[in-house]
Amino acid sequence: MTVLLRRRPIRSLLLILLLVILGWTWHERVALWAFPDIISAYTAKEYCSCRYVMHNDAEYCHAYVKQWLPVSGFTEDSTARRITVNGMGRSNSAVWIGEHEGCRLSP
Known part of the structure; x- marks a missing residue:
């Protein structure tokens, strides 16, 4: 190993870095798999x-929730008070429950 480090130090360090990144990715695989759901x-x-809940207008709320990663679909059903958002291949909905409960993610 030390001979390899002396002969090709850059290549050896890149290989070690790659192994560390792969190890970290494997260790955090559950959290990384859940990340796309978080956006929507x-x-x-x-x-x-x-x-x-806060009774703001639609334009303000769109600016409020804007993220660095864009969403691919957005649907607002104002009669049912349901919001459906598609992003990073996942879809999630939130519905207004009531004055005291606010909004909740729904299946």
């Missing part, structure tokens, strides 16, 4: 709360 769930829940 956060947007749906926060937009629902902004609109129906």
